[in-house]
Amino acid sequence: MWHESGAKKAQGRYKNDKRSGIWVKWYPSGRKWRQVHYKKGKMDGSVTCWHDNGQKWIEGQYKEGKMWGPWRTCHPNGYKSTEGAWREDERDEPWVFYDKYGEVKRRKIYNYATASAFLSRRRI
Numbered sequence: 001m002w003h004e005s006g007a008k009k010a011q012g013r014y015k016n017d018k019r020s021g022i023w024v025k026w027y028p029s030g031r032k033w034r035q036v037h038y039k040k041g042k043m044d045g046s047v048t049c050w051h052d053n054g055q056k057w058i059e060g061q062y063k064e065g066k067m068w069g070p071w072r073t074c075h076p077n078g079y080k081s082t083e084g085a086w087r088e089d090e091r092d093e094p095w096v097f098y099d100k101y102g103e104v105k106r107r108k109i110y111n112y113a114t115a116s117a118f119l120s121r122r123r124i
Contacts (some may be wrong), residue, residue, distance in 0.1 A: 005029040012038070027052050034061070051076040060086070075100050087112045 001010040007030045012023030018041030025034045031054055037045030042065035049058040057077045059072035060099035067086035075081045084095030092112035097105045 039064075075102075084110070 001008075003009045003026075006027050007010045007028055008026050009028075010023065010025045010062065013021050014065065015021075019038035020040070021030040022035060022079065024032060024039055024047055027055055028102045029052060031052060032050055033052075034049045036043050036047040039045065043062035045062060046063055047058065047060050047062060051074075052056045053076055057076075058071070058073050060067060063069070066089045070083075070085050072083050073081040076096075077100060079100060080096075080098045082095060082097050084091060090112050091110040093110060095108045095110060097108070099105045100122055
């Protein structure tokens with residue numbers, strides 16, 4: 001798969017007509033955008049995404065097509081944006097949200113089992 005500019009857009013392989021193994025996508029500029037592992041056509045394993053300036057944007061995990069386990073996102077300047085965990089596509093456990101300078105903005109505790117959240121804006 002290619003962008004109109006001729007730059008590579010995506011690359012991966014299929015097994016039994018389903019995405020399998022590592023799939024990579026690129027921005028039209030040629031910089032890597034996303035790398036994710038597939039199993040039986042579903043995202044399963046690590047995922048990493050980058051901002052178009054090359055800074056890491058997202059690091060996380062998928063399990064059978066759903067977000068699962070620890071995730072971290074970063075602002076385009078490289079500072080942390082969020083840290084927390086997912087369970088079956090639902091936020092779970094404490095999440096920390098950061099401003100563009102990497103300073104804690106707020107914390108929020110999610111409970112997957114009850115789908116409730118507690119918000120704290122107090123700086124730590």
